[in-house]
Amino acid sequence: MGVERTLPTPEADDLLELVRDLVDKEVRPRAAQGEESAEFPRDLFTLLGESGLLSLPYPSEYGGGDQSYEVYLQVVEELAAGWLAVGLGLSVHTLACYPLASFGSAEQKERLLPGMLGGRLLGAYCLSEAHSGSDAAAMATRAAGTGAGYRIEGAKSWITHGGVADFYTLFARTGPADSGANGISCLHVPAATAGVAADAPERKMGMSASPTAVVRFDGAEVGADALVGERDKGFAIALSALDSGRLGIAACAVGVAQAALDAAVAYAGERRQFGRPIIEHQGLSFLLADMATQVEAARELYLAAARRRDSGRPFAKQAAMAKLFATDTAMKAATDAVQVLGGYGYTRDFPVERFMREAKVLQIVEGTNQIQRVVIGRHLAREDRAG
Structure with a gap:
């Protein structure tokens, strides 16, 4: 995507480069046809497992990658930008592993986690x-x-x-x-x-x-x-898992939004009307500027929440905020991208109509955006009483 990032370690930077290369070569080229055929790309998840990407935020003693959530979520974003079914699939698998990894007994972790994290199981x-x-x-x-x-x-x-x-x-x-x-x-x-x-x-x-x-x-x-x-x-386990899962959905949403923005900018730079590229027309350039600003803001919101999680601070409110803002941003960015492409945006010859259809589900899964507002409001009420 060409997004400038600040990563915590050189190893994390190398990891993101590996993911970008994998997305460019293996994931993005299959997305359109994969959605047309409605065939689950299990082989891509096997590849992710072999590459160590299905276990990133979990301990290495059980086959995990020992990566922070700040890094893991950026991997999710890159995958979702290439094909949401893959990025979301990684987020869901990570969510499914969370309860046992966080609340399971030592015996359960030793017996089950290596298989769950090793790429053979989904x-x-x-x-x-x-x-x-x-x-x-x-x-x-x-x-x-x-x-x-x-x-x-x-x-x-x-x-x-x-x-x-x-x-x-x-x-x-x-x-x-x-x-x-x-x-x-x-x-x-x-x-x-x-x-x-x-x-x-x-x-x-x-x-x-x-x-x-x-x-x-x-x-x-x-x-x-x-x-x-x-x-x-177990209900407390479910809620705890969803706090982390919402960050995965936020990262997926930013990936879709970034892909929509990239497609819109590329088209606007090539399409000419009235003797110049349409990106030079103020009405369109302002729309793209707003899209870019919202995407960047959504990314920083989920990363800030991830850093709170990584440092052991409460992050439930911030996770709900990130999920709410990022998924609304994805829906708007995808809709605006269709508008930029005009009639072409409404056809399946270009990917933005798929981004628009994909973005909608992100406002629904793992707690609708109305529920996110309830969660945020309850946190604000508690903070007011405590203050």
């Missing part, structure tokens, strides 16, 4: 349900104790990688039906478990190559060692 995060999307604490999926483990009954909706994942990080009710957020547990469920199956992928506006499906758990049984963290304390 994860999915199962929280939402058809009737409890934004109100996740109202979930109905149940994991009943069997003495030897848990028997799971229920269905999870809108699951990225549903049907292609190798493991599901599942949140299910282990307490009474009326226990709300206090009776939810986190479970590690291999996709090959009997009784686990996915419906046909949803027919979406965009992101066709990234399957989103209902995942059903019909009497699926797992052992007691599938429990991640404390029983009935």
Whole structure:
């Protein structure tokens, strides 16, 4: 993308160069056809794993990359700029690994994390349900104790990688039906478990190559060692994971916005009207200037939140702000890019119509932007009471 970056170490700079090269050679050239065919690019995720990119923010003792979130998120941005299905897929896999990496026992980490982080396996995060999307604490999926483990009954909706994942990080009710957020547990469920199956992928506006499906758990049984963290304390794990996941979505959004900006600038520099390139006309140049400013601001917002996370400071409010602003920016940048290209922007011969369709989902996933405003408002209220 040619974006000037300040990275914390020379090794991180080398990593970003590796990612840019991979995107230019392997990812971006396949995006348009991949979305047309709606074929999940599993081989690209294998390549990411072999390149060490599926494990960046996790400890090296378990096969991770020991990278900061500041660096990891910039990798996500570069991948999303090349093909959102790949950048978002990396973010979702990282989200699926987070609960076990952060709250799992030493035995679980030693037994499971190397496979989860090594590139052979791909994860999915199962929280939402058809009737409890934004109100996740109202979930109905149940994991009943069997003495030897848990028997799971229920269905999870809108699951990225549903049907292609190798493991599901599942949140299910282990307490009474009326226990709300206090009776939810986190479970590690291999996709090959009997009784686990996915419906046909949803027919979406965009992101066709990234399957989103209902995942059903019909009497699926797992052992007691599938429990991640404390029983009935999983809702806090889910919220903690989403704080980090929202930064991944923000980075994806900046990648899409930057790609839209790059396409618009390139076209405006070549297209001539009234005897000169249209980028020299003030009305258009101002639109591009606003786009560039918003993209840069969105990038700095997610990076600032990432630095707070890396330093161990609270970052939930900042993550919600980054997700809100970056995804709104992506939607506006993609829409404006279509306008810059005019009639060509509305055709599939140019990528900006795809960016516009892809940007929309980023305002919805991992908490709609209305929910982000709720999160930010609650933090402001708490800060006011504390102050």
